[in-house]
Amino acid sequence: MKKIITLLFFSAFTLIACKDDEKTNDDPARTINVKTFDKVKVAFGDNLSQSAEGTFTFPDNLDNVKTIKMYIKDICPNKDCDEWDRYANIYAKDKATGTWYELGRFINPYWVGNEKLERGYEVDVTDFRSILSGTTELKIYTETWNAKGRTYSVEFDFEPGTPDYKYSAVVPVIQYNKSSIDGVPYGTNFDTNVFDLTKQITIPTNTEIAYFRTIISGWGHATPNDAGGRGCAEWCFRTHHILINGNPTFSHELKAIGCAQNPVNNQAPGNWKPERAGWCPGMVVPVRFNNIEKNMFGTAFNFEYDFEDWTNNNGNGNAFYAVSTFVVVKSNAPIEKPIVN
Template sequence: MTTRNLKKSLGILVFVLGLLFIVNCSGDDTSSNEVQQQIITPSMSVNNMSFNFVGTQVSSNSDSFILFVNGDNLESLINITSTEGFQVSLDGTTFSNSLQIASESVNGQTSVFVRFSPMAIGSVTGTLTVANSETDNIVVSLAGVGLPIVHNYSTFVSERLAFGGGFSQSSTQVFNLHDDLTSIETIKMFVKLRCPAGGCDEWDVYANVKVKDDASGELYEIGRYITPYWNDNSQLNRGFEFDVTDFKSLLTGSTELRIRTECWNANGYEVSVEFDYIEGTPDYPYYAVSRVLAYDDWSSSGVPYGVAHSFDLTRSVSIPANTESTHLRTIISGWGHATPNDSDGRPCAEWCYRTHDVKIDGAPMFQHNLSPLGCASNPVSNQNPGNWQPDRAGWCPGMVVPARLNQFNSSMAGSSFSFEYDYEDWISDIAGGNAFYATSTFVVVKSNTPISKPVVSD
């Protein structure tokens, strides 16, 4: 190789090596810049982007969720704010609508307690915002349902009702109930049955709860139920539930209540009764109620069906002049296996489907259809070996007997009318025993001004 060619080859080699050096240096700078960029970029993250709280009473607080806020390469504080109805805290004790994570604590993980504190009834949605000036805000979705304030009153507690063994089928006691009905929209009653040590009554038996009307001394049936075969109603969280708002004028202050079960053995039940007074806006601030019919003490003290009897089923009712709403409330259940059976093999009055009329001024105005309620679907299904699944006429073992409400189209203010309960025609042949319809009916009036009871006369 000539000296000239050697110099030329060495020059090319130096040029290539120089290019490689430049490329390598350039690549190292880029990687270094990217690493440096990653190290110094501020960031925030949270472990959850939404919280859905359980229903919570107005002016109360839910249990807290914990939101983990993670910061990295931050130099300034983090501001956390929540919208109305939700609150935040760093210690789980002191809550407010806003807080700060100090700059010296922003890097790493911080626990933020979040709770629901509704101020109104109904669905509430909101947000929690995590903000820092060095990076984008994070918005967490919040949701909950505000529930009305509930005042709970326990009355009978595990009261043993039975026949024999030193027990009684009924118990009467006086209790102090809610004494300010101004903001009470609804009153619910719950009846819990428990089996005593020897077990529950093996039969489905008639049972009810009554309240005393101090003005007349009469006992008003506010709820009726049929006990389960062999068992209690523990499959229902709070037992049997009744809306007893119609009797709010009686369920206040010192109140006499009576519970009764038609148990005929020494087992019976341990019965507990409690009331929820639920705040809200009442449809009318003033209620009054009067008894119209009361053949309801026992299953067999109901109105005889299909035979001649002397029970008076007619009344005269006078409605106060300032009434703004009037309705009737009836509870009815049939008992007995009287014949002849219907074409589908059903005896009366436990099994035979019937439609009865409520006559006002001599003409049918309302009807009560005693049809199947779906006994096999009853959640109180632990009744074996009892015959609990076949449908009865308007009731089921281990279930509340429904209250039948009939609203008049007009207020009926200042009027008087005749009332008659007219059972569907049927004639018993007396061969299958007796049939009865335990029946109670009340007339309920409401008003925006203080109101007196309707006057009911025979």
């Protein structure tokens, strides 16, 4: 009986070992995890900067990658970080042009980090697969104005599977997203040479699906207030549009998204529960997707980002909208980048 038990134990051990050996780096069914920034601090003061950059190695071949997820840990033990709800985002650099592409945007919670989230903030960045391969430069930014700053760790999961389309490309249409106060001034005249919200876009002829990917968040407490003392552009609910050839084609409602239900619910003290206009402290700023009609493929059309009419009476500062819009194209045949002029 003793020999039989020993044999069974040996067989089970052998089976487990074989399965582990099969899970090699070349296993197409394995999620590839890439750790990038590791407890990097950004701050204003103490010889630190509001942003940090780094170069990291991603998989070279993404043919068998279905989705790419980015996870951002905002680390703040013992309330030793910047206590305010700060604008923050993360970028990847396009190797061909040297342009920084905004992958995702989030707002820091008051006083705490996002430790209540197992892996931190999650952002689907599959749309940027054409630049997230091989040696890639990343940048993380926070609009912090003190030396306590914020500390981050960032990692990516390259999840296995068949992509929805074999080839894709992404290019920016507009990016006024360096910080909240570098966004487009709202409710007042602005220099159109600095903030050009009108573009001409050409989608490749062999495109099978195309869409806009937009992130927008408002900042400031400018007057006149909306009902309930809601100043613009942080608190005033608005609906903005993407115009195609002059027609309001897509709507972006900047309204309540459920701040009080935020899983990062330990922001004390902090005014985190009231609804902002389309964002919340301690959450990722939502991405807005708009599909482009197929009859637009292979042609040039006019794009304009159009803000809902409102006039700032200059009674309480300025209002701003930080906005980025990308155009994404996909096909099962090799595809060129869209052209944006």
